[in-house]
Amino acid sequence: MSSSAREAKYWHVDKGRVVCTACPRHCAMAEGQNGFCFVRKNEGGRLATLAYGQPNAVAVDPIEKKPLFHFLPGTTILSIGTAGCNLGCRFCQNWDLSRARSNHMRAMSLPPSEVARLATSEGCASVAFTYSDPTVFVEYATDAAIACREAGLATVAVTAGYIGKEAREDLYRHLDAANIDLKGFTEDFYAKLSLAHLAPVLETIEYAVKHGVFVELTTLLIPGHNDGEDEIRAESKWVVEHLGPDVPLHFSAFHPAYQLLNVPRTPPQTLRRARAIALAEGVRYVYVGNLVDEEGETTYCHGCGEPLIGREGFAVRHNLLAGNDHCPKCQAIIPGVFDARARTASAGIRHGLL
Numbered sequence: 001m002s003s004s005a006r007e008a009k010y011w012h013v014d015k016g017r018v019v020c021t022a023c024p025r026h027c028a029m030a031e032g033q034n035g036f037c038f039v040r041k042n043e044g045g046r047l048a049t050l051a052y053g054q055p056n057a058v059a060v061d062p063i064e065k066k067p068l069f070h071f072l073p074g075t076t077i078l079s080i081g082t083a084g085c086n087l088g089c090r091f092c093q094n095w096d097l098s099r100a101r102s103n104h105m106r107a108m109s110l111p112p113s114e115v116a117r118l119a120t121s122e123g124c125a126s127v128a129f130t131y132s133d134p135t136v137f138v139e140y141a142t143d144a145a146i147a148c149r150e151a152g153l154a155t156v157a158v159t160a161g162y163i164g165k166e167a168r169e170d171l172y173r174h175l176d177a178a179n180i181d182l183k184g185f186t187e188d189f190y191a192k193l194s195l196a197h198l199a200p201v202l203e204t205i206e207y208a209v210k211h212g213v214f215v216e217l218t219t220l221l222i223p224g225h226n227d228g229e230d231e232i233r234a235e236s237k238w239v240v241e242h243l244g245p246d247v248p249l250h251f252s253a254f255h256p257a258y259q260l261l262n263v264p265r266t267p268p269q270t271l272r273r274a275r276a277i278a279l280a281e282g283v284r285y286v287y288v289g290n291l292v293d294e295e296g297e298t299t300y301c302h303g304c305g306e307p308l309i310g311r312e313g314f315a316v317r318h319n320l321l322a323g324n325d326h327c328p329k330c331q332a333i334i335p336g337v338f339d340a341r342a343r344t345a346s347a348g349i350r351h352g353l354l
């Protein structure tokens with residue numbers, strides 16, 4: 001195995017090929033071949049992960065950027081990710097990283113214990129495995145999550161949720177929160193635009209909620225592809241029926257990128273209409289993203305409608321929660337983790353460390 005590689009955990013051999021089981025794609029690799037994500041490779045008949053301890057993107061972000069609105073609002077989060085992704089989204093908003101090869105990019109040497117040390121020294125309350133998808137570097141993300149929790153930091157995944165069962169079990173037991181992309185609500189959308197499948201994503205979302213990971217969902221609305229009222233209604237109904245009304249749902253605006261340059265930006269009215277549909281279907285906390293919209297960025301009490309947390313962009317403008325968990329007017333408990341003991345940094349800052 002090459003000096004920059006490390007043996008991966010999730011694989012077996014079938015018909016002379018190494019089969020990666022980190023995600024449902026199950027890439028079968030002949031000697032020297034890479035998987036679809038280009039982060040995992042058959043080296044000498046064993047599966048190597050090429051990115052362990054070597055993130056290609058490291059930055060401090062406001063946690064609202066993930067987006068997480070009900071988890072430690074107003075704090076900063078150390079965010080790390082590698083190049084490469086296990087989905088093939090034609091609309092990828094981050095394609096310069098997801099379609100890149102990790103060994104062609106600058107990387108920081110950052111073993112798991114150093115992730116925790118760096119987050120602490122940067123004053124972050126949490127660490128996110130993000131940017132492309134932690135599934136492709138799941139061994140590293142899991143070990144870093146363990147080290148971060150030991151250091152008193154919260155752990156977050158920002159992910160498409162397209163992950164193998166064994167890898168999911170190992171990683172998610174060390175996660176406190178996740179923002180999971182629900183990219184559309186039909187198998188057709190996933191097949192044609194993400195080269196993946198919807199069913200395993202829904203399974204992961206249910207798994208995460210059931211196992212106590214605080215989940216928020218994000219759907220990027222792409223004009224003409226996944227923004228139909230029926231699809232949004234079906235997604236919202238599924239959320240309420242399978243997860244309950246308290247899982248926050250974000251609808252965010254698409255901008256033309258990667259292979260969908262001919263599709264226009266998402267109009268603001270599409271996002272507002274989606275939010276209205278989800279609220280009408282019983283999702284209690286629905287937000288709009290990539291759009292300045294006071295109403296769509298505010299947390300309102302589901303009990304009495306009182307505006308509780310006001311935001312502008314990625315900054316928290318006010319937080320009126322009482323006792324870090326309830327509405328001061330009607331006493332309704334607001335779902336989330338709002339503990340002010342977490343270190344609070346000036347929201348809105350972002351600086352790259354790599």
Ligand code: SF4
Nearest residue numbers: 020023026027035037
């Ligand atoms: S994680 Fe990468 S190599 Fe493994 S199955 Fe998924 S796409 Fe293939």
